Amino acid sequence: xxxxxxxxxxxxxxxxxxxxxxxxxxSQVTMMFWYRQQPGQSLTLIATANQGSEATYESGFVIxxxxxxxxxxxxxxxxxxxxxxxxxxxxxxxxxxxPSSYNEQFFGPGTRLTVL
Amino acid sequence: AQTVTQSQPEMSxxxxxxxxxxxxxxxxxxxxxxxxxxxxxxxxxxxxxxQEAYKQQNATENRFSVNFQKAAKSFSLKxxxxxxxxxxxxxxxxxxxxxxxxxxxxxxxxxxxLSVRP
Numbered sequence: 720x721x722x723x724x725x726x727x728x729x730x731x732x733x734x735x736x737x738x739x740x741x742x743x744x745x746s747q748v749t750m751m752f753w754y755r756q757q758p759g760q761s762l763t764l765i766a767t768a769n770q771g772s773e774a775t776y777e778s779g780f781v782i783x784x785x786x787x788x789x790x791x792x793x794x795x796x797x798x799x800x801x802x803x804x805x806x807x808x809x810x811x812x813x814x815x816x817x818p819s820s821y822n823e824q825f826f827g828p829g830t831r832l833t834v835l
Numbered sequence: 836a837q838t839v840t841q842s843q844p845e846m847s848x849x850x851x852x853x854x855x856x857x858x859x860x861x862x863x864x865x866x867x868x869x870x871x872x873x874x875x876x877x878x879x880x881x882x883x884x885x886q887e888a889y890k891q892q893n894a895t896e897n898r899f900s901v902n903f904q905k906a907a908k909s910f911s912l913k914x915x916x917x918x919x920x921x922x923x924x925x926x927x928x929x930x931x932x933x934x935x936x937x938x939x940x941x942x943x944x945x946x947x948x949l950s951v952r953p
Contacts, residue, residue, distance in 0.1 A: 752941075761926060822885070824882075828879050831878070
């Protein structure tokens with residue numbers, strides 16, 4: 720499996736501000752994803768981070784609100800822009816296409832975001 | 836579009852006993868993967884077990900096994916000899932086996948909270 724780290728692990732932010740979450744993997748991976756998990760709920764895919772091109776967003780998520788970067792095969796960032804209390808969630812980075820487990824998807828520890 | 840249904844929101848099991856968590860899914864595809872993930876209070880998503888749709892044999896990982904019924908589109912998880920550390924939220928997930936990377940995303944069920952009684 721891959722070792723995935725996320726920064727920050729948690730944050731408390733004010734309404735109207737933005738937060739950038741970083742995801743770092745210890746090996747090159749094919750796919751990187753960003754999920755949102757609202758309190759007590761399941762995971763919802765925000766977007767697929769594509770290396771060298773624009774991210775692919777799921778229905779209901781837009782680039783202006785959740786800009787994503789993926790400059791290489793081991794790193795991605797998700798920005799939550801102009802935050803409101805409804806953005807309070809856990810944000811999880813996920814990867815697949817690791818050298819040892821191509822068909823499995825692994826998750827980072829998540830970033831717990833609280834917006835006041 | 837694929838959907839994953841976990842109809843039981845909560846279950847409880849006595850320590851050392853066996854429990855089965857249910858999951859059904861809907862798809863028109865013939866090639867896909869199914870997964871069970873565990874999420875303890877630490878919120879780290881941990882892959883428990885994986886099943887390829889083309890395999891008839893049910894996957895097993897130590898105390899964890901699945902009952903995969905492709906025709907019925909059912910994918911249940913059996914936990915044997917339950918331990919206190921098994922207490923967590925469990926998610927069933929589906930992934931298409933199409934070679935297009937854009938179809939590699941996971942579709943999750945709502946999850947089930949498992950508690951283990953000492």
